[in-house]
Amino acid sequence: MTPAPEDRPRLAPGCRISESDQQTGTLLVPEGAIKLRGTALRILEQCDGARTLAEILQSLQLEFSASDPERIAHDTIQLLGQLRDRNVVTW
Amino acid sequence: MTATPAPLGLIAEITHRCPLHCVYCSNPIELAAQREELATEDWLRIFEQAQQLGILQLFLTGGEPLARKDLTELVRSAREHKLYVNLITSGIGLNAARLDELVTAGLDHIQLSFQDSDAAAADEIAGARAHALKLQIAQEINRRDLGFTVNIVVHRRNLARLPQMIAMAEELAPQKLEVAHVQYYGWAFRNREQLLPTCQQVDESIAIVESAQKRLAGRMRIEYVTPDYYGKYPKACMGGWGRKMMLIHPSGRVLPCHAAEVIPDLRFENVRERPLRWIWEESTAFLRFRGEAWMPEPCRSCDRRAQDFGGCRCQAFLLTGDAAATDPVCILAPKHAAIEKIVAAPAPQLATPEREWIYRL
Secondary structure: OOOOOOOOOEEOOOOEEOOOHHHOOEEEEOOEEEEOOOOHHHHHHOOEOOOOHHHHHHHHHHHOOOOOHHHHHHHHHHHHHHHHHOOOEEO | OOOOOOOOEEEEEOOOOOOOOOOOOOOOOOOOOHHHOOOHHHHHHHHHHHHHHOOOEEEEEOOOHHHOOOHHHHHHHHHHOOOEEEEEEOOOOOOHHHHHHHHHHOOOEEEEEEOOOOHHHHHHHHOOOOHHHHHHHHHHHHOOOOEEEEEEEEOOOOHHHHHHHHHHHHHHOOOEEEEEEOOOOHHHHHHHHHHOOOHHHHHHHHHHHHHHHHHHOOOOEEEEEOOHHHOOOOOOHHHOOOOOEEEEOOOOEEEOOOOHHHOOOOOOOEOOOOOHHHHHHHOHHHHHOOOOOOOOOOOOOOOOHHHHOOOOHHHHHHHHOOOOOOOOOOOOOOOOHHHHHHHHOHHHHOOOOOOOOOOOO
């Protein structure tokens, strides 16, 4: 399931980004951990349940202005869809 | 020599005390008494050592972890040491106030166990009137901000109600439902004849779970732990011996898995005497089956050795008498006939009157 522009993605209950310095970029989930690569961490940090997908995409496209905005949108939506299937994010 | 990778998870059996008497209890036959249990300050020291060792996940379990009065303090300390805190519980001993306390202390996730969807059948398995209380506490959990998993243990006597059990979980609305077949160690080994499902039941259950997984995708994830007696290849028990997990017994002994004490001639170190890192990296119990040097044929030259790590050492010992044998679940194992014999046995007995349960004492 992929998010629509007006959806407000957030981490699912029981999921959080690790507070430890040694584990930067580790997403802790019930009974497991997911290593976040590259921009995945930046994407999830913005999934606070307040911002819409459209706003998140805008902010990412601004931050990574050297990259193709279409590509950023595609990758972000794909990542959120995959994480929703694993019950790590919700909206 | 390359450095030993850090373990991912620490299973803390903080007590063996439990208000339930489940006929398939996975705890060892000999339980630790309350006077043997580690003190609060021992656990606080362990959590600090776990953080230094790089452990990410803590599993507070038992027995029933709620039986410890210092549980909230343990959760708070574990969170201070950057651990993700899972509570594996029957729910007995939990109420709204205590749940609030645990959530405030930093509890991340609760796995709540059920025995059945039918109250009378559930209470028969548990040897206690527990089912109604579990339903109440599930609602309380759902109102709070924490991860929630429902766990249902299945076996021959309740598999016919698998659709009802899935429906019950849907109503309780956890993020995840874990449907787990009884694994035959500890107390369950004693009631194996009564619990072992038929091949037909197993096949039907797989189809039921697969269709529910499709229907509920994106709402509730269903994890199905298949009974390994019916697999072609063994499970990667604990993700490999001394590879991902360590378990601390209520008395402080550190084990590679919860059943490891059935294996004779293994010496288990105690956290009262040794630091966790030394036990993980250098103790003989963890080294004994770590890696591949211990493997006999056919494991040693098998392409699957990095997937299942030779299977389960405790099962190999229980069924062949040799802890270093290939797990007999494997169709390539020299002793695979032992499994075939057990699996072939239950079907004709289904119609016969049930034997009495041997309840967990």
